[in-house]
Amino acid sequence: MQTLHFRRKKYVSDLKPYWNSELTAAHDSMSLVRREWCRQGRPRDATGQAFSAYKTAKREFRRLHRKCLNIYLSNLNNEIDRMAEVDSHKFWKMVNARRNRNRSSLSSGIKFDGTTVRDRDSISDGWYHYFRELFQPHHDPDDVHSSDTWEKHVSSELDFIVTNIKPDPEVRVLPETVDHIISTCPKRKAGGYDNLQYEHLINAKHVISPVLANIYTWMLRTGHVPDSMKRGVIITMHAQRGEQTS
Numbered sequence: 001m002q003t004l005h006f007r008r009k010k011y012v013s014d015l016k017p018y019w020n021s022e023l024t025a026a027h028d029s030m031s032l033v034r035r036e037w038c039r040q041g042r043p044r045d046a047t048g049q050a051f052s053a054y055k056t057a058k059r060e061f062r063r064l065h066r067k068c069l070n071i072y073l074s075n076l077n078n079e080i081d082r083m084a085e086v087d088s089h090k091f092w093k094m095v096n097a098r099r100n101r102n103r104s105s106l107s108s109g110i111k112f113d114g115t116t117v118r119d120r121d122s123i124s125d126g127w128y129h130y131f132r133e134l135f136q137p138h139h140d141p142d143d144v145h146s147s148d149t150w151e152k153h154v155s156s157e158l159d160f161i162v163t164n165i166k167p168d169p170e171v172r173v174l175p176e177t178v179d180h181i182i183s184t185c186p187k188r189k190a191g192g193y194d195n196l197q198y199e200h201l202i203n204a205k206h207v208i209s210p211v212l213a214n215i216y217t218w219m220l221r222t223g224h225v226p227d228s229m230k231r232g233v234i235i236t237m238h239a240q241r242g243e244q245t246s
Contacts, residue, residue: 017072018068018069018071018072018073019068020068022064022068023061023064023065023068026057026060026061026064026065027061029057029061030054030057030058030060030061033050033053033054033057034054034057034058036050036053036054037050037051037053037054092120110123110126112126112129112130165223166223167220167221167222167223168220168221169221171217171220171221172217173213173216173217173220174213175209175210175212175213176209177213178205178209178212178213178216179205179206179209182201182202182205182208182209183202183205185198185201185202186198187199187202
């Protein structure tokens, strides 16, 4: 009879950077207790010693795992906040000190005004002069995009819109339109503080579409948007290297 051997997956440290020797010891201890429980036929009697020992070891490992993960995330967030407050010089110094790869080749660089620069100080000076020139106020009366001319143009357009815009008393939002828009909502997204997700809206769209259509119709006819609909909560989340942020 031929024996099958399954190749063990190589451990990738980047997936669990919080892992340490204490977690390894706890995991090994849990594995030993589990093997003993399996040798006894995997009894599930709560009063059994093997089953009770396995559950205890598993519970302790999970508790330690959560603790190490929370400590790592807390330190990571603190480091991000601290780096956001340091000046540019110290920031680049920290970045260069933590590089794992070799420096880029000498052929790379950034070109400013026809001159290619490669060192940090020259690149910083180049960006400084670029943005200084970009935001330098211009007073050319013939340039429609100059600061003064553009400001007057935008102010005039806004005044015209505010003065002449009038709500349409005959406008109407159809429930079918709201139903279609709800159907296009993405799925498997995290909910807010109200624990509502897009799946809740999609499954109940036939019930809530007429109600929402009436609300939107009233908003368009009166030109008023409730303040509660203008507020939102933005939650910043740190993404690992190479991970999508959407």
